[in-house]
Amino acid sequence: MFLLLLILITCPLGSHSYFQGVELLSDVNYTQGFSVIPACFINPDACAKGPQFRLYNPFSTAPNISALWQMAQWDSHSNISTNGTFVNDGKSEGMQWSSEDKRFILFQDDRLQISVNGYHEYQGKYRTPDEPWVALLLQQSIGKSTGSVSLNQVTELQWNLDIQLLYMDQHIQPGYNPNIHAGQFLLYMAIQNLVPGDPEYGKYFWLGICLYDDRFPMSPLYINGDKGTGSLIYQPAFSNFANTSVHSENVVHVSGNMRPFVRLGLEAAVERGFLNSTDLSKYYVGGMNIGWEVTGLNNGTIEIGNFSLKQYTAQNPKSYEFNQNGDTEGWKTTFNLNENTNKPLNGKWILSLIDKDSYLLSPEIMIDTLVVKKIIIRINYNKFQLLWSRSTEELFDENDSILVEMENDGRWKEYILDLSNNSNWYGIVRRLRIEPVREENNIKFGIDYIRFSSY
Numbered sequence: 001m002f003l004l005l006l007i008l009i010t011c012p013l014g015s016h017s018y019f020q021g022v023e024l025l026s027d028v029n030y031t032q033g034f035s036v037i038p039a040c041f042i043n044p045d046a047c048a049k050g051p052q053f054r055l056y057n058p059f060s061t062a063p064n065i066s067a068l069w070q071m072a073q074w075d076s077h078s079n080i081s082t083n084g085t086f087v088n089d090g091k092s093e094g095m096q097w098s099s100e101d102k103r104f105i106l107f108q109d110d111r112l113q114i115s116v117n118g119y120h121e122y123q124g125k126y127r128t129p130d131e132p133w134v135a136l137l138l139q140q141s142i143g144k145s146t147g148s149v150s151l152n153q154v155t156e157l158q159w160n161l162d163i164q165l166l167y168m169d170q171h172i173q174p175g176y177n178p179n180i181h182a183g184q185f186l187l188y189m190a191i192q193n194l195v196p197g198d199p200e201y202g203k204y205f206w207l208g209i210c211l212y213d214d215r216f217p218m219s220p221l222y223i224n225g226d227k228g229t230g231s232l233i234y235q236p237a238f239s240n241f242a243n244t245s246v247h248s249e250n251v252v253h254v255s256g257n258m259r260p261f262v263r264l265g266l267e268a269a270v271e272r273g274f275l276n277s278t279d280l281s282k283y284y285v286g287g288m289n290i291g292w293e294v295t296g297l298n299n300g301t302i303e304i305g306n307f308s309l310k311q312y313t314a315q316n317p318k319s320y321e322f323n324q325n326g327d328t329e330g331w332k333t334t335f336n337l338n339e340n341t342n343k344p345l346n347g348k349w350i351l352s353l354i355d356k357d358s359y360l361l362s363p364e365i366m367i368d369t370l371v372v373k374k375i376i377i378r379i380n381y382n383k384f385q386l387l388w389s390r391s392t393e394e395l396f397d398e399n400d401s402i403l404v405e406m407e408n409d410g411r412w413k414e415y416i417l418d419l420s421n422n423s424n425w426y427g428i429v430r431r432l433r434i435e436p437v438r439e440e441n442n443i444k445f446g447i448d449y450i451r452f453s454s455y
């Protein structure tokens with residue numbers, strides 16, 4: 001057995017900088033408010049290309065530039081008013097803009113409350129399948145200038161948001177047909193060919209999550225052509241992204257890595273003739289939208305917060321924070337405990353060591369060792385071995401490992417493992433394994449986070 005004791009730094013508070021991916025959403029704090037596309041129900045051609053109006057964020061002190069977020073009110077029967085009123089929901093102050101068909105509130109703590117009153121929009125009468133339906137969406141373009149890289153380089157494409165249903169009146173009445181009448185709250189991104197000169201330049205498919213649908217507690221997989229844009233819609237089942245239905249009216253944390261579905265969606269788009277190339281190096285995240293699409297008489301309000309879309313690569317990898325109760329972020333353990341106590345809780349993952357061979361195994365990862373030189377681990381344990389592998393198979397070589405041993409005082413510490421001078425730290429690392437070395441009185445192994453850094 002060949003073990004290298006390495007030089008490391010510990011820091012009880014934990015403050016070393018680390019890779020955090022690239023935020024693909026611009027202006028996540030809505031400092032510039034929203035540029036509103038007018039509602040063009042009455043005269044679509046005349047007004048769609050007309051001037052947009054602006055909802056300013058009254059809580060922002062940032063200098064005014066142009067708005068990066070757009071609000072679209074497709075086929076609505078009224079324009080949202082630009083004359084806002086201050087409200088307070090007990091959590092924070094907000095600015096509310098509305099019309100008789102919709103309401104939108106921007107809170108000072110960056111929550112957004114979005115309401116559509118389908119009953120009023122359709123004047124209490126169900127639309128026929130051929131008639132357009134109303135939407136209230138927030139959207140922005142993404143693309144290369146916003147930091148999107150081609151999807152063959154992307155290891156994770158991670159949505160994060162908190163969502164809560166505050167109000168829903170379905171207004172079900174005679175004539176209701178669940179195949180054409182619904183209230184849905186959707187989150188979509190366009191996976192788009194952005195290679196100039198390519199025959200399919202600009203073409204895209206929609207990759208989405210149905211966050212809420214009044215007909216289904218958890219929306220199933222949905223694949224279909226979109227009449228409106230002539231593009232494929234690929235919408236994986238909601239159970240991939242959350243374990244609780246938004247119907248519960250609780251705050252539901254949605255955490256979705258879209259990267260595996262990029263490939264599945266692209267294959268479906270090619271199979272069905274919407275796109276010709278499955279070459280991921282041509283595709284980027286081209287844009288996104290979130291909000292209501294209401295085809296029924298539904299009157300609904302949904303609130304969202306902590307909204308983010310992170311792009312990770314081998315050179316800017318995701319850290320593992322274990323901050324969502326029950327979510328191991330793909331890490332597996334052989335600690336072999338019962339389900340309830342074997343999961344992260346309140347920001348930490350505590351495990352009981354039952355035998356000396358217990359270990360934690362990472363999901364498949366991509367770490368470029370030319371860029372990533374340090375692994376930062378915060379644990380309450382003093383002796384462990386870290387192993388890495390350039391294979392996704394669960395095969396590890398003792399040569400590709402380090403042994404860490406520190407004073408045994410049971411305190412939580414951040415260990416900064418410096419691999420910059422380790423001759424076995426090369427290539428693309430695809431797996432990590434952490435093996436606590438069991439000693440007497442040392443039966444609880446707790447982990448707070450695993451992060452990566454360059455220097």
Ligand SMILES: *[C@@H]1O[C@H](CO)[C@@H](O)[C@H](O)[C@H]1NC(C)=O
Nearest residue numbers: 056057058060061062063064
């Ligand atoms: C931005 O412009 C709006 C509208 O003119 C104004 O009400 C607001 O005070 C401006 N914000 C700042 C920070 O200058």
Ligand SMILES: *[C@@H]1O[C@H](CO)[C@@H](O)[C@H](O)[C@H]1NC(C)=O
Nearest residue numbers: 038039041042047077078079
């Ligand atoms: C919304 O406002 C635009 C002008 O900005 C106007 O042309 C359009 O007719 C209005 N829409 C409705 C539904 O009133």
Ligand SMILES: *[C@@H]1O[C@H](CO)[C@@H](O)[C@H](O)[C@H]1NC(C)=O
Nearest residue numbers: 081082083084085086096097
């Ligand atoms: C804006 O709303 C306030 C409060 O509802 C009202 O007093 C005011 O007259 C409105 N201004 C305009 C221009 O509509």
Ligand SMILES: *[C@@H]1O[C@H](CO)[C@@H](O)[C@H](O)[C@H]1NC(C)=O
Nearest residue numbers: 240241242243255326327328
């Ligand atoms: C849902 O629960 C399963 C099983 O407990 C877990 O593996 C998965 O990570 C959870 N998903 C989310 C999004 O929390």
Ligand SMILES: *[C@@H]1O[C@H](CO)[C@@H](O)[C@H](O)[C@H]1NC(C)=O
Nearest residue numbers: 199200203273274275276277
């Ligand atoms: C795919 O290629 C065929 C044959 O070259 C072409 O006719 C078709 O328009 C292409 N489809 C798309 C979506 O570009």
Ligand SMILES: *[C@@H]1O[C@H](CO)[C@@H](O)[C@H](O)[C@H]1NC(C)=O
Nearest residue numbers: 115117119167169299300301
């Ligand atoms: C629609 O919902 C809002 C609350 O979001 C409520 O104030 C309003 O009265 C409702 N309207 C109808 C027609 O149900």
Ligand SMILES: *[C@@H]1O[C@H](CO)[C@@H](O)[C@H](O)[C@H]1NC(C)=O
Nearest residue numbers: 111162163251303304305306
């Ligand atoms: C955003 O996240 C913070 C920290 O986890 C949490 O306290 C807050 O309630 C979240 N916001 C919403 C709208 O859920």
Ligand SMILES: *[C@@H]1O[C@H](CO)[C@@H](O)[C@H](O)[C@H]1NC(C)=O
Nearest residue numbers: 028029030110305306307308
């Ligand atoms: C901006 O939003 C992010 C994510 O919601 C939050 O963590 C951060 O504190 C906000 N920044 C400011 C300046 O409000």
Ligand SMILES: *[C@@H]1O[C@H](CO)[C@@H](O)[C@H](O)[C@H]1NC(C)=O
Nearest residue numbers: 001002396397398399400424
């Ligand atoms: C591990 O390192 C030792 C000593 O440098 C070497 O002899 C051995 O061949 C290495 N094992 C593998 C599997 O590379």
Ligand SMILES: *[C@@H]1O[C@H](CO)[C@@H](O)[C@H](O)[C@H]1NC(C)=O
Nearest residue numbers: 006007008418419420421422
């Ligand atoms: C790595 O090696 C270089 C050159 O030998 C040396 O200057 C540096 O201090 C070493 N770093 C660590 C963390 O050992």
